[in-house]
Amino acid sequence: MDEREAGEALVASLTLDLLDRPELTAAEQMILLSLLLQTSHRGIRSRVHPLLRHRDRHVRKHVIALLARDADGEDAQALSASLVPLTTASDVQTARQALLALGHAGARWAAEPIAACLDHPNMNVKKTAANALISAGAPPAVPKLLFWLGRHDNPGLRDALVEALRTILGDAYAATVVAAADRADDDRTRSLLLTGLGGALSARAVGALADQGSPAGAALLSLVAAGRLTLGSGTAAELTDRMAARGITPPVPRVPRPLGRTPNSTLWRTAAGTPRPHGASWRGSNGIPAS
Numbered sequence: 001m002d003e004r005e006a007g008e009a010l011v012a013s014l015t016l017d018l019l020d021r022p023e024l025t026a027a028e029q030m031i032l033l034s035l036l037l038q039t040s041h042r043g044i045r046s047r048v049h050p051l052l053r054h055r056d057r058h059v060r061k062h063v064i065a066l067l068a069r070d071a072d073g074e075d076a077q078a079l080s081a082s083l084v085p086l087t088t089a090s091d092v093q094t095a096r097q098a099l100l101a102l103g104h105a106g107a108r109w110a111a112e113p114i115a116a117c118l119d120h121p122n123m124n125v126k127k128t129a130a131n132a133l134i135s136a137g138a139p140p141a142v143p144k145l146l147f148w149l150g151r152h153d154n155p156g157l158r159d160a161l162v163e164a165l166r167t168i169l170g171d172a173y174a175a176t177v178v179a180a181a182d183r184a185d186d187d188r189t190r191s192l193l194l195t196g197l198g199g200a201l202s203a204r205a206v207g208a209l210a211d212q213g214s215p216a217g218a219a220l221l222s223l224v225a226a227g228r229l230t231l232g233s234g235t236a237a238e239l240t241d242r243m244a245a246r247g248i249t250p251p252v253p254r255v256p257r258p259l260g261r262t263p264n265s266t267l268w269r270t271a272a273g274t275p276r277p278h279g280a281s282w283r284g285s286n287g288i289p290a291s
Contacts, residue, residue, distance in 0.1 A: 012041035026056035033062035057091040068101030080107045087117050096128045101134030111138035118148050130160035137168040146180045147194050150189040161182040161194045172202040190219050203234025210242050
């Protein structure tokens with residue numbers, strides 16, 4: 001142990017001794033817990049773990065952050081047994097901090113309870129749960145992730161849902177989302193699911209799905225035509241015949257405007273911004289008014 005480690009161990013030991021005092025206020029406990037977070041000393045979990053049941057949510061938040069920092073391997077799995085119940089806490093801060101800690105620990109064994117937090121009425125908790133599943137996701141979380149991808153249009157939440165699904169499903173991501181879209185009960189759900197496939201499908205794949213009569217295929221053609229879905233390869237022009245056959249208006253190709261000079265009313269104004277006298281001529285090619 002070098003001098004720095006010895007110093008941090010001493011600070012941690014003194015801080016923990018102070019935390020054990022029964023007369024401390026919640027504010028004082030938060031200060032001491034914040035001090036522990038600034039040290040790299042480990043082995044303090046058993047001393048602070050009882051504070052997970054503290055009545056003050058701010059104290060619980062600091063304890064969770066401290067425990068998550070020191071958890072890895074088997075310790076992380078043991079810690080998750082304490083954190084999972086806190087994801088259902090009535091206060092938002094405790095629930096969010098527990099989700100952050102589970103995500104930090106890569107607690108894939110807790111994917112299902114993490115995914116259950118996507119049902120939380122608070123958007124911050126929903127987003128935290130979705131982001132936690134990026135590193136702690138597993139197949140049991142997929143149904144809930146797909147459900148919310150097809151129900152919610154919040155951009156930040158959707159980005160996290162898509163990233164979590166891509167991480168869990170890998171190469172099966174596109175096929176899984178298309179299958180869910182085929183089973184959707186309404187057009188809005190189907191469209192929300194399929195817009196999560198940006199860059200995942202080629203024009204050829206979209207055409208093949210449309211030719212098979214897939215409900216998702218027809219919806220994909222509409223999304224591409226409306227510019228709401230980016231193709232992974234190929235262009236919308238390859239799908240125009242299929243769009244027309246289904247009464248979908250194909251996108252109009254953008255024709256670049258030719259470069260060239262057009263008369264500009266500002267050329268008729270002086271540097272002060274007032275109109276030039278009547279009868280003034282256009283500027284010549286050198287920028288000087290012709291005489």
